[in-house]
Amino acid sequence: MNIIETNKLTKSYSDFMAVSNVDLHIRKGSIYGLLGPNGAGKSTIMKMFLGLMQPTSGSFTIDGKSYPTDRLKILSEIGSFIEGPAFYGNLSGEENLEIIRKILGLPKSSVSEVLDLMGLTEHRKRLAKKYSLGMKQRLGLAGALIGKPPILILDEPTNGLDPVGIHEVRNLIRYLPKKFECTVLISSHLLSEIELMVDDIGILNHGQLLFEGTLDEFRYSAGEKGYSTDKLEDTFLTMIEEDNRKRGAIR
Template identity: 65%
Template sequence: MTNIIETINLTKEYKNFTAVDKVSINIKKGHIYGFLGPNGAGKTTTLKMILGLIKPTSGSFLIDNMKFPDNRIEILSKIGSLIESPSFYPNLTGKENLEIIRRILSLPPSSVDEALEIVGLSAFADRQAKHYSLGMKQRLGIASALIGKPPILILDEPTNGLDPVGIHEIRGLIKSLPKRFDCTILISSHMLSEIELICDDIGILNHGRLLFEGSLENLKKLSTENGFEDSNLEEIFLYIIDKDNKLLK
């Protein structure tokens, strides 16, 4: 299967601190890829490099076989993103906030209503964003990422801070998107319990280094080989992280 995102030894250094250390990930077209790791592992920094928001110290990456930054504009036109907490104009409605994005991207007027319908916010389109609940704001953030139906979505901790009901709703929405729009999703989280319910493949990051990459079945096999139950992937995740932490002491 074709990889739509590939990073090759992607590295970001800040003076004496290495935030991302030679990370090489391979994301298959049409898959949901879970980028997993503790807070501060380097997930967001990696995503920002892929989005061109941060310049890598070294390494490179390809998006749909196009090398960044050679094809920067074309690459970015293929990606919708939600990085950290979504930010909107609080006194504008949800629809008005998306309308700004639509105009910037030169999309047809119908794309706003389509995006609101996809995330289940049509009934709240004319409500000011400041009156949205946290879950509704996350939905509006996802709507801003998928407006125009880009082939790649990058979502950074999209369920962060939500209650169980909100998490369940966002999870269902994300899981439905690849089949509905033939898109690929890269989603970061520090919760394996969330990732394993929606993702096809997983990359585990710790202290900026990629410790594991493979399918959920590969992770289950690794769990069994290390004496854990394959039904409880949380144990193998914590084992991998703890083992790496001990090596760094």
């Protein structure tokens, strides 16, 4: 069963096609990796799901609800982490989460629960501006998770982290579907950062979907096309380079 589906989803500007006729199929309870280089359209798709951008054409449904008719109902089911976490630096991590808790009308226990889940309990009184980058990312995830939403949209949550930070965040995300019975949509420009946690991937380049399926299906499909599949990160990059060459030839 798919919890998110798009039908020819498109976002264009006067002289630029950000997303072009994209059909995504995101399975309920899965971790879905939206992959592509910077400018491929990943963030644009996520912002359309969150109602921050309006599609030029096409449509999408989330948990059986259609945009824009059910926009508010859709938003009530989504926790998001877009373009890095934004906090009040002069408030503690706990105080920042308390603001979100009050806005959402959640019980007081929600803050302590999510701080514990993210491993931030001992740092809860520290000012957010004094958090390390990894701690800020975890605080951002805590803010997205506090309402236990059935859908999480995470835009490059490992961006800027060192290998240890990437490992920490990756382990946390991999644990979420079982813990909260949720679906996770995560974007990245590096397959190597997310391949150990995703169930399915969608590869975007210049706003178009080049591939969608499991990692095993990606490996098989790439092998059929003559790509080396020893390292999937290299396979992914080769696919993008080949698509760029084709586009150059067409122009």
